[in-house]
Amino acid sequence: MKRRLLLAAMGSTALFGPHASAAEAWPTRPVRLIVGFTPGGIVDETARLIATHLAAHMKITMVVENKPGVASLLAAEHVADSARDGHTLLLGSSSMLIARHQLNRSTADISRFSAISPLSNAALILVASPKFPASDPQAFVREIRANPGKYFYSTAGVGSIHHLSMEILKKQLKLDIEHVPYRGATAMLPDLVSGQVPLAVMSAGGAEEQEKAGRLKVLGLMNPTKWSNESSWRPMAEVAPGFGVSSTLQLLGPAGMPNEVVQRLNNALKTILGMPEIADHMARQGAQPKYSSSADLQADLQLDNQRWLALVKELNLQER
The missing domain is CATH 3.40.190.150 (Bordetella uptake gene, domain 1)
Incomplete structure (x- = not known):
């Protein structure tokens, strides 16, 4: 209405x-x-x-x-x-x-x-389950390249900006990682926290509190530059020069x-x-x-x- x-x-x-x-x-x-x-x-x-x-x-x-x-x-x-x-x-x-x-x-x-x-x-962010072995952009790339096809990532839906941003990053870094879409972020988050979903791309709203509570890890920003002077989140452009999606x-x-x-x-x-x-x-x-x-x-x-x-x-x- x-x-x-x-x-x-x-x-x-x-x-x-x-x-x-x-x-x-x-x-x-x-x-x-x-x-x-x-x-x-x-x-x-x-x-x-x-x-x-x-x-x-x-x-x-x-x-x-x-x-x-x-x-x-x-x-x-x-x-x-x-x-x-x-x-x-x-x-x-x-x-x-x-x-x-x-x-x-x-x-x-x-x-x-x-x-x-x-x-x-x-801000768009690449996040990981607390169980995922990497915690920063460089370690993420090393882990995915060392284990091609082992991991998948999730987003709130096929064709979302979250999905497409990761596909751009995959292509640039030649990463072997599949997409498993969910019907919205609300459905995805519990599986991410439990470890059923190893990786996800999501919007940043509320992520800082989730990270502080140990419910997820922020691996990096999909945006082209550092988010703010206060944020410790690092841009994925550190490992993929020129990459950035806003x-x-x-x-x-x-x-x-x-x-x-x-x-x-x-x-x-x-x-x-x-x-x-x-x-x-x-x-x-x-x-x-x-x-x-x-x-x-x-x-x-x-x-x-x-x-x-x-x-x-x-x-x-x-x-x-």
């Missing part, structure tokens, strides 16, 4: 003359932020956090609408088909880019969107949005994503704020799109 959250900013209504530009006249009604995930999850939380701060900072009204379905592609297609006036925006994600190719949904192609700004970068969220709009509106939103997000309270909130979810220009995001999305397309084809994950 679609749920709405009205986020009304304080401020008086402005009056605009007939020659006002698109940016000056925008918005003329509430701005809708469409989220392709169910209410209550981490992605939904992030959307509402960003919408609340955008509304307050820009003195506008924002409405968050959840439109889950078809791996978030229903939401993407809804926004792509919307008017290009900046009143309907999308919380984009890495999983959306992957699903577009898996399901052959050209109606959700990245070319149908305006890139506004990235929002967050979530799970990102972005703010997108329909293709052809007025450049002035895109820039206004981008400028506001530059301020918001620099706020300590935003960083603290995201850190609790295993993520970090991420900002760039609209042009840089567009370039990054094109590169990611090409990489996911090639990998989905290579692994034969496309629906026929």
Whole structure:
């Protein structure tokens, strides 16, 4: 069921003359932020956090609408088909880019969107059961190479960013290790802790507490660089130079949005994503704020799109 959250900013209504530009006249009604995930999850939380701060900072009204379905592609297609006036925006994600190719949904192609700004970068981690003999990237590679075919790794599902990130690492390091997918991380975690699952790739949220409790070992980050100054987690790029996969969220709009509106939103997000309270909130979810220009995001999305397309084809994950 679609749920709405009205986020009304304080401020008086402005009056605009007939020659006002698109940016000056925008918005003329509430701005809708469409989220392709169910209410209550981490992605939904992030959307509402960003919408609340955008509304307050820009003195506008924002409405968050959840439109889950078809791996978030229903939401993407809804926004792509919307008017290009900046009143309907999308919380984009890495999983959306992957699903577009898996399901052959050209109606959700990245070319149908305006890139506004990235929002967050979530850590992906390679973890091991407490019984696994290695505890760092180098020892992991030595153990797998010394025992080809002995181990397997699990993720929350076939075609997830967790699955594809490990396949990229396998290919680069020429590792003989199979994938055994689960139906979600909740089902996988008990088997990882018990040792039935030796290795897994998962999102970092909550992993630090699990590691401190001795329930799992974090072998390394799938992200390209060290996560934070406080974290002892080391990037897998130490053993696979140039390797790195990030799970990102972005703010997108329909293709052809007025450049002035895109820039206004981008400028506001530059301020918001620099706020300590935003960083603290995201850190609790295993993520970090991420900002760039609209042009840089567009370039990054094109590169990611090409990489996911090639990998989905290579692994034969496309629906026929």
